């Protein structure tokens with residue numbers, strides 16, 4: 333605890349000294365989330381992180397999350413320095429959608445509007461017409477469908493299928509998955525629900541269909557958090573990375589939060605639902621990157637300029 337207190341104090345000094353602000357995702361270490369809020373930064377979902385970083389007046393953004401989040405910030409604010417506590421923090425969706433293969437896929441379907449999830453590399457975004465996050469994907473696809481557009485969607489197959497079924501849009505799907513959400517199990521969730529019949533089930537749409545089907549609320553991390561804060565239920569079963577429980581407990585202290593079951597027996601797999609890449613973010617890494625200037629995100633031109641359009645289109649749409 334002493335070490336954590338020391339590191340937090342040091343990080344606060346460094347943030348001030350470097351005119352830096354901390355932009356954190358709900359899945360990262362609770363100390364980093366607290367520090368972000370104590371120092372005027374934010375804890376947010378992917379869309380809000382992008383917007384906060386773009387609008388922040390500071391010269392340096394420290395993005396505690398995974399690589400695509402840092403890249404999105406850099407694409408939107410090339411003049412700002414964007415640092416990450418660990419540059420190796422990536423995402424299975426990003427890894428599962430290499431830019432070359434994706435370009436081949438797009439080339440084969442020139443009649444389709446290309447919509448990519450935020451969880452992709454800058455090079456993939458450079459090929460896209462639209463970027464979306466989980467909080468606005470439904471609205472964007474509904475909008476495109478109303479214009480008679482056929483869609484090429486990448487990379488998350490569960491989110492893509494969910495959007496397709498909700499909107500009825502013509503969507504061709506890339507076959508990617510999040511290794512964390514893909515582990516949630518519908519059958520085990522049904523059994524858990526039998527034990528907690530009054531619990532409200534909150535599901536992130538990167539989860540499999542059998543899990544999404546049982547949801548009372550399907551949404552982004554911020555939307556799930558809001559459902560806990562404003563919901564009437566006393567108990568909530570939460571199907572997303574368990575890093576979010578930190579903020580849920582803070583903002584809804586009276587509510588009971590239950591982690592949704594992952595592969596097989598959740599009792600034997602307590603921390604399955606935690607992203608190994610989000611977990612690479614630490615207080616020490618934050619202090620190190622600010623002290624040494626390591627962990628700087630660069631997105632070379634022309635990729636940056638080409639990727640900017642699909643992100644701005646989304647931000648204008650939700651504005």
Ligand code: 13P
Nearest residue numbers: 377378379465466552553
């Ligand atoms: P949101 O926070 O946008 O819901 O996304 C979750 C995610 O995949 C972050 O890794």
Ligand code: SF4
Nearest residue numbers: 398423424510512607
């Ligand atoms: Fe990617 Fe899943 Fe980790 Fe989010 S939780 S960064 S989608 S692997």
